[in-house]
Amino acid sequence: MKAERPRVVIGDIVAPLIIGSDSFIIAKVPEGATAGELVIENGEQTSDSWACDVGVMIADSLHPVGSPAIDSFGNIYTTFSGTRGQKVPVAIYKIDLNFTMKPFINDLMNAHGLAFDADGMLYISSRYDGIVYQATPNGNISTYVEGMGVATGIAFDSHHNLYVGDRSGTIFKISPNRQIFVFATLEPSLAAYHLAFGPDDYLYVTGPTTSSFDAVYRISQEGETEVFYRGLGRPQGLAFDDQGRLYVAGSLSGRKGVVRIYPDRRADLFVSGPGIVGLAFSPSRALVITTTNALYRVDVGIKGRPLNG
DSSP states (O other): OOOOOOEEEETTEEEOEEEEOSSOEEEOOOTTOOEEEEEEEOSSOBOOOEEEEOOEEEEESOBOOSOOEEOTTOOEEEEBOOSTTOOOSOSEEEEOTTOOEEEEEOSOSSEEEEEEOTTSOEEEEETTTOOEEEEOTTSOEEEEEOOOSSEEEEEEOTTSOEEEEETTTEEEEEOTTOOEEEEEEOOOOSSOOEEEEOTTSOEEEEOOOSOSSEEEEEEOTTOOEEEEEEEEESOOOEEEBTTSOEEEEEEETTEEEEEEEOTTSOEEEEEEOSSEEEEEEOTTSOEEEEESSEEEEEOOOOOBOOOOO
8 A cells, every 4th residue: 555645844834845854854834833843644654753943934024134132131223224225214223022113223324234332232233324322222323433445243242342344355353442443354255254252262154156166264363364164055044052063044955044063163054044134142031033134043952152242
């Protein structure tokens, strides 16, 4: 007797099959599924169950171009970046602990990178005017530093220096007294540089190019650059957990999502999904993921590395 067509169930909801063979299945996560045991069955046999966490959309109608920023209370900040030179009604949104989205900053062009300092001030780069802005908790903004080229990703180190990625090929370092240095130079990126500091106090950088075999770079405090991992498709936003594992939005062996890279430089696909551009860990051990038009929350139970600042 021929086995029935395979069936995938998440919790108690059947997931529609897209591709199925004797050894390979792709199923679409169904509407309404959140988390549960994933099981494959064919009428005669049932697989072992696998714990499956499903991302829940918490905001849409956005335009993030990098990772969100999360303050010490768990509020999430994200962008509506717009096309170059586009004036949008709201540049930065704040999403509170009840997942209510409210405008936070209006008058800013092409908001890109987001980072908090140790005092809870939010810093925002603009790829339009090359300025990094500083925002108070109530949303008042001022110019922090200018002349950063096509300013994209930003990050603080443990000594309160701010780093800014000019996607045309320069990483700038800005000291706490706002002195500007050229920290490192890299191959120009088609889209943006994304920055994060690791537990080794190295700066980790991605910048997608025309290659489908892009690298994650790491840069020492002396500005020496090396390849940390090569083999990702369109790597973008990145974040570390408290175990020193690096998570990168991108694709691995053609599979899109969030790639986890271990300190020994092994890699696996941690979250599956298309269009992911950034990520950050929340205080509640969830992973907040930005796509090209929305935010999702995945309860991964992993503590993020405390951010420098």
